[in-house]
Amino acid sequence: MMNKTVLSILLTASVVSVAEAQTKLVEKVTRQGDELVIPYTKYKLPNGLTLIVHEDHSDPVVHVDVTYHVGSAREEVGKSGFAHFFEHMMFQGSDNVADEEHFKIVSESGGTLNGSTNRDRTNYYETIPSNQLATALWLEADRMGFLLDAVTQPKFEVQRETVKNERGQNYDNRPYGLVYEMTSKNLYPYGHPYSWTTIGYIEDLNRVNVNDLKNFFLRWYGPNNATLTVGGDVKPEEVVKLVEKYFGSIPAGPAVQDMKPQVAKLDKDRYVSYEDNIRFPMLRMTFPTPESGHKDEPALDVLAEILGQGKTSIFYKNFVKEQKAMQASVYNSTSELSGEFSVTVMAYPNTPLAQSEELARKSIAEFETRGINDEDLQRFKAQAESSLINRMASVSGKVSQLAYYETFRNNPNYIQEELKRIQAVTKEDVQRVYNQYIKGKPAVILSVVPKGKSDLLAKAVNYTISKEGYTAGADEYSGLKYTKAVDTFDRTQRPTSGKNPVVAVPDYYTGKFKNGLEFIGTNSNELPTVTLQLSIKGGHRLEAKTPEKAGIASLTADMLNEDTENYTSEEFSNELDKLGSSIRIGSGSSETYIMVQSLKKNLDKTLALLEERLFRPKFTQEDFDRLKKQQLEAIANQATQPTAIANNVYSKLLYGEGNIMAIPAAGTEETVANITLEDVKQFYNANYSPSVSQLVVVGDISEKELTGKLDFLKKWKKKSVQLPADVKTPAVEKTRIYLVDKPGAAQSEIRIGYMAKPYDATGEYYKLGLMNYNLGGAFNSRINLNLREDKGYTYGARSYFSGSEYVGPFTASAGVRADATAESVTEFMKELTDFQKNGIKEDELQFMKSSIGQADARQYETPYQKAGFLGRILEYDLKKDFVKKQTDILQNITKQEIDALAAKNLPVNNMHIVVVGDKQTVLPKLEALHYEIVELDTDGNPIGSTSAK
Known part of the structure; x- marks a missing residue:
């Protein structure tokens, strides 16, 4: 069995403002034999911060995760989207880290980073070479303790636009993008923490001000509501010293109580619907189920698999195999406060969803005659074990698992309990949860139909959201004060990095x-x-x-x-x-x-x-x-x-x-x-x-x-297969805009580029990747900082070369706000033209060399990464020393070489510009640009041409 020791040893803090501050070692877990466990040491700082350290020296990388126990469920009615909005603001600089510097510093260190928000938590994470640990902790501590004075109105406005772009791209303009939102607000009572989605509503985003956002931070972002998990090529005692130094003096925030489960309750079937720009009508039936961690969760997962996962399922047999639907699936998904058992059928065009509902109900009832057998449980348990093991393929996967279990189970080693719960599921459990939660129980039944096809609805809408019974929660935000840490060291000084780790290319x-x-x-x-x-x-x-x-x-x-x-x-x-x-x-x-x-x-x-x-x-x-x-x-x-x-x-x-x-x-x-x-x-x-x-x-x-x-x-029999040779592609006579009308589109898709080069690991193609890194290959690239961070036109913009053994294109692309389409084309071309004419700046050159040069530590960590690396060696017949040659090229490439590559390989006067968007909205401004405009249909066939004005 595992070795778990709970200790009351006190470690003296290194450099914190409060002399008597002490860090408590809570427990140490090690692996015994072949058991499935992630070894770790857990500590508690006096300010309430939980620290978990996982030591793993298999690769010279470190993953740092800060999980705050706050998601959209902590928001108020009328102020949805705060948790996610604040995730964006956490990347906009703090007292000692300038705007846009967080991404730059981590990228320059050879790392990668991001954040994510869901209903119940927000996390921020970096994967970095092991010599950059102090830098990552310094960055995370600075935004935990020193953020608010750097939150300005202009930054707030830009990120508000970015979040609205994200909502447009991933929800409003994505087919079926509002399914989750429509289900949530009709499943849960008005004001329930899950009755809105994490992205929030546009009207709420428009309503809030910067002080609302600051109050959200003060209430929920204290160290006592956070878990800091560090895993990888580290020693726990060294991590503790750094964490005490950078986090120890940050004052605790207001106390945070765990929220109690609030499972949805329905008294009858609720039929709701909306029309979308889609081809396939969709039916979604959602039954309320218990929260994550509930004793019935594994049995409900088994039931969902039997009903609608994979080719052995009832729904696959009745819908897909019988050609009654494109797709049909059943899942039990759970969150901290509640669960949802969802049946989804994507029907063929013009199928009345009443038919789909009827067959769905028959398929659910078929479980009663089919029953559950030993193979059902064997399948579920084998897949669950495999999934848990594969999640541990990377240090980031192990850290994420520890952080999740600590935040929601108060036990980083819950993987042991998870396995026990899975192995303990019986046939009787599955039958019982079917009877308790599904059989004859009411559901929210959502119909999503193509525009103008209301005749396909499963049933007419019979439910209207009511505020009856809703009472606002207690005021969480009055009297909040911003108190900064007092340090005995200079926090403005970025930590120095140790020697770059030696990265061994996998022996093969x-x-x-x-x-x-x-x-x-x-x-x-x-x-x-x-x-x-x-x-x-x-x-x-x-x-x-x-x-x-x-x-x-x-x-x-x-x-x-x-x-x-x-x-x-x-x-x-x-x-x-x-x-x-x-x-x-x-x-x-x-x-x-x-x-x-x-x-x-x-x-x-x-x-x-x-x-x-x-x-x-x-x-x-x-x-x-x-x-x-x-x-x-x-x-x-x-x-x-x-x-x-x-x-x-x-x-x-x-x-x-x-x-x-x-x-x-x-x-x-x-x-x-x-x-x-x-x-x-x-x-x-x-x-x-x-x-x-x-x-x-x-x-x-x-x-x-x-x-x-x-x-x-x-023994595989050999055949003579003639692979096709590359075919010469047409030259681009001049740069034109090709416009495809997508009536009503709130966003436009832009593609700009030309046919460039085939892949070459150590030739010009490799050097072009270095050249493009600052132009559009990194988050801090010119294109992304301009269109996303400075202008708020898009959720993300980039450029890249994509050659293989065949010639491939150079492409710059983004999905942008419809009303900023022409402006986005202008900014794209401005950045391409400036880079083509003036080349790279000296600081950009050093950033690129540092970033790519130190990124090797992350290249060969997981089985899929190793397989991808080895696959390239075989595919392109690369020599064993090709990585060393790439390193030599990277270290020795000059500004003059980069500039020459840009001048030669960014032919701004000979590129295609494709715009797919609402012609009525975008054409007038596009006509004001100095390009000929050719209108195409959705198949790319010309339907008209307009000269530039």
Whole structure:
């Protein structure tokens, strides 16, 4: 069993203003044998801050997480969105950290960072090289204790616009983006902490002022309402000293009490609805269930899986398999105060949702006759174990788990209890929760239908939100005072960094079977797992031989996920789930890929299933008809999505008529309609060959042990596959704006660029990545700081080069406010032109070198990161010293070289500018710019041209 000691040892504080301050060591947990546990040491500072330290020297990285026990549930009616808004403000500088410096300092240190907000908590986190720990703690402490004087009205206004852009991009303008909001406000009573969503309402964001926001900070952001978790290449005693120094003098905030569960209660079915710019009508039925951590949570999770998760589920059988819906799923999701058991059906176009509801109710009732069997529990428990282990693949994953368990269970080692709860679920438990929470119980039934299709509603709206019974909570915000820490050291001084950690490129082995299959692998015993990636070259590009059947590579890959000679797809899925393994097959522009994830103990059985899936597909007419229908519907649906339209039109302009890459990888309605089952069989037989395949293996397995298990791949019959050569793309005659009308769109999608270069690990392509970093490759890049942080036009803007073995484009892109479309185009082109003419600044050059140079510590941490790294070596035939060569290039590149690269590779007068937005809103201002405007339809065909004014 684990070793858990609870101690009352007092450690003398290092440098804090209060001499008698002492830090208490609460407990130390270590691993015993092979048990699933994350070792840690837990401390409590006198100001109430909880500190958890996890020591792990497997990679020279550190993850720092500060979780505040405050989310949108702590907000007031009429002031929604505060918790999330404040998350944004926490990146806008503090007393000793200038505006926009937080991102810059962490990026320059080779780290990555972000924050997130949900109903119940807000967290801020950095992953950094281990020599930068003091810097990360200094940054987090400065905004915990020294923020408010730096919160100004101008910063407040810019971030208000950014949050509104985020709401527009992720909620208002995203298909089905308001489902969660509509469900929440109709499921919970008026004023319930979960009756609004984390993003908040626009009217509330418009109403609040900067003092409201400051009060929110003073009430909830004290160290006594926070957990600081540090994990990775650290020693606990050193972390304690740094935390005492930087956090110890910050005064505690007002006391914070845990909120009590407030589960929703319904007396009858509530039918609600809204219309959206969508193709597929959606039905969402939501039943109230208990909160996270409740004894019934695991059994409800099992019930949801039986009803609607995976190919063994009732809903898959009745809806998807029978072609009654594109998708159908059931999930039990829980939060601190309440849970929600949700049934979601995405029906085919013009399907009355009353039919979907009727079949959903029959499918739920079918559980009573189907019952629950041993395999159901075996599947659930195996997948739960696998999920918990895979979450521990990175130090950030382990830190996040510890922080979550401490915040919501007051026990960082709750993973042990989690496992016990999962293993203890019985058939009787599942039957009981079905009867208690689902059978015959009322739900919120939401219909989302295409605009103008109210005839498809499940039922007419029968519920109106009422304020009856609502009483405002106690005033949490009167008499709050801002008291700063008093220190005995100079907090304005940024900590110095130790020596950069030495990062070892993973040691790897390579080989080749007689049939031409190449493999590469590395032995890593950090987790008892094995990850395999099999890449079969070709993909969408192979369709150049038969462009009239574009989409066949994608359809063939999908067919391989269905029935095999010895298993139905349901039986196959059942076998995989019982192992806690996964095998996924998909197709991209230049390859078909097979991803395999397995616990080491189940690898042999998983590989046997891989052999079955890869070499013995059944290719039934029934599967083909269903998947072809789904692919055609997905293609038709893209015509409603501004992002998809922008990407497709942009590709058509880049690659030109006659190039297979000008056609989406999924094909078009015309090309997919041409595909037959026989075509799929021929594509598989002709193009799936070891001679164009590469295997990457990462995990707890040696080369000798691995190759002994791969006889089925050694016997794979070799075929002659001719991979297509690159096709010359049309030159851009001059920079024009191509406008696609999306009536009513509140945001516009912008793509700017041209065809640039193929990938090269140590040539000009690599150097172009260095050149672009300051232009649009980092959060602190010129483009993002201008359009997001300075102007508030967008939630994010960037630029990048994306070459492969084939020539790829340079692209600058963003989703922007409709009323700022022309201004955004202007700012994009201004930044591109300035960089092309004047190049990089000296401080930017040093920032780029420092940031990219120190980022190596984060490159090879997880199995997927290692697999990606090894895959590139194999794909591009890279030498073992290529990383060293990249480092040499980075360290020695000069301003003159960067400037020359920019002058040559940013042809601002020869780029396509694609704008997808509401023509009525955006055209007048676009016409005022000095570009010819060509109007296109959603397929990229010209419908008109306007000269610049």
